[in-house]
């Protein structure tokens with residue numbers, strides 16, 4: 001019944017909203033400046049309708065996924081049941097009004113999951129992939145980069161780099177941390193090993209203060225890296241502005257933002273060259289699109305963040321990437337975690353990519369069928 005099409009104008013009423021908190025051990029630990037991650041969690045959203053169409057979404061819930069499920073059940077679900085699933089903007093506003101304070105945190109992440117599911121329903125009802133529904137550029141394939149060479153010892157970092165090159169990625173991200181001297185050595189070493197034809201960028205996950213970031217930024221620019229991601233904490237907007245003046249490497253950030261207004265200052269003054277919202281955090285497809293459109297107005301590129309998220313986040317991002325004019329390149333996480341490998345019938349991007357390009361799903365909605373047995377297996381009881 002999922003792809004039933006309704007005649008224009010006929011309401012599609014939401015009949016049930018279910019939040020599935022999921023957790024898994026990573027097949028290989030992720031090592032960043034924050035530390036080592038062995039385990040990751042998320043919430044899979046299921047929105048059911050009286051038309052028999054089921055939409056799915058993903059909530060970025062890196063901790064306490066059961067708390068997110070509780071929030072959705074008690075605060076969002078009552079605002080959704082019985083409403084027309086096609087009025088996504090109105091439902092978004094209604095969910096946001098659960099909280100009278102500034103928007104952010106768990107609430108916006110929870111809304112993101114519902115919003116993605118509503119777009120999935122819209123696409124299925126219209127018989128169109130979300131990329132087409134967004135009425136954008138209509139790319140059928142998008143550029144991706146491999147993520148990531150971890151902050152591990154030289155021998156292991158070399159092996160990871162060579163693996164991604166061997167898999168055909170022409171663009172690769174490298175995790176960077178402290179000490180700064182070690183980081184600068186790593187930057188030079190990997191450039192030499194990769195050669196000039198492979199494009200490299202760096203993600204520091206806020207590892208540095210301003211002085212350290214200037215030193216690392218200059219090493220990146222001397223070695224031709226294409227961006228320096230989250231060198232500083234996201235709140236340190238003045239630091240980003242200063243860094244922009246003091247080194248030439250393009251700055252990228254945005255995965256820590258929840259709403260478009262949080263991206264406003266650094267986009268408007270072009271301290272950032274690239275904005276990287278995560279669709280499963282930043283209010284879903286609706287708000288992520290607002291952010292990317294705002295970036296486009298200021299000649300700032302859009303590069304979807306995926307990280308340790310699952311196949312729904314990756315696929316929703318691919319639809320946005322296909323549609324938005326200022327899309328540059330999408331993250332493609334290469335470790336095949338069950339959230340990417342097992343949850344749906346679509347292969348993860350790192351397996352589907354050829355020479356750093358990925359086909360955008362062409363089926364209605366997100367274009368994926370969820371494996372509900374896998375959901376049951378990964379669900380926290």
Ligand SMILES: [Mg+2]
Pocket residue numbers: 203205229230255
């Ligand atoms: Mg990052």
